[in-house]
Amino acid sequence: MKKFTTKIVLSLAALGGLAALGMAAVATASTGVVQGRASVIDGDTLEVQGERIRLYGIDAPEAGQSCLDAKGRSYRCGQRAAFALSDKVGARPVLCQSTGRDRYGRMVARCSLAGEDLQAWMVRNGHALAFVRYSKTYRAQEAEAKASGVGMWTGSFEAPWDWRRRPKS
Numbered sequence: 001m002k003k004f005t006t007k008i009v010l011s012l013a014a015l016g017g018l019a020a021l022g023m024a025a026v027a028t029a030s031t032g033v034v035q036g037r038a039s040v041i042d043g044d045t046l047e048v049q050g051e052r053i054r055l056y057g058i059d060a061p062e063a064g065q066s067c068l069d070a071k072g073r074s075y076r077c078g079q080r081a082a083f084a085l086s087d088k089v090g091a092r093p094v095l096c097q098s099t100g101r102d103r104y105g106r107m108v109a110r111c112s113l114a115g116e117d118l119q120a121w122m123v124r125n126g127h128a129l130a131f132v133r134y135s136k137t138y139r140a141q142e143a144e145a146k147a148s149g150v151g152m153w154t155g156s157f158e159a160p161w162d163w164r165r166r167p168k169s
Contacts, residue, residue: 032098034107038089043081043128045106046089048096052106056099057135058119059160060085060128067157077152078160081127084151088121089113126151129159 034053038046043060046053060081061067067077096109111118122128123141126148130138146153158166 032107032109033095034098034109035095036093037091038094038111040082040086040089043078043085043122046085046094046096046111048094053096053111054102054106054108055119055122055128056108056110057131057137058123058128059131060122061152061157061160062163065158065160065163067152068155070154072155077157080151081122084125084127085118085122088118094118124150126153131161133161 034048034051036049038048038053041047041052042063044055044058046055061078063076063078063082065076065078066074069075092113094111094113096107096111098107098109100108102108119128119138120141123130123138124145126145129152130136130142132139145151
């Protein structure tokens, strides 16, 4: 009987804990903070707890965008950016602080992984560019990536904002 009572108490405690977590998720969403396991949508977009999040201050190549490597060979740099972000995040929780909403209704946020700025990491490793139209925050990381010749900087590419404007065939 004692084991049965203990199991009931533990089960109720677990349910209470889950309810508290649910309440915390609502509270954090209302304060503009979203935390949890992220799904990578592309090189500058995550989804956390059902919230689509555009990473603040950076622009990564689009999924269908190609770049040229150091030998002039074409590769899918948009896909590579998304894979790099996915590999970086893995199954670990991210913390995103909203800076507002974009014209598509997505949350725009600064996101971190164990205290590391994800946007800075993407730009520093040449998987995204500083989106200076909206923020000058990541210019130093972009200069570092360019000087080091990493990621897209190993070859040539079109800035994602220019690629999106170009008519597609």
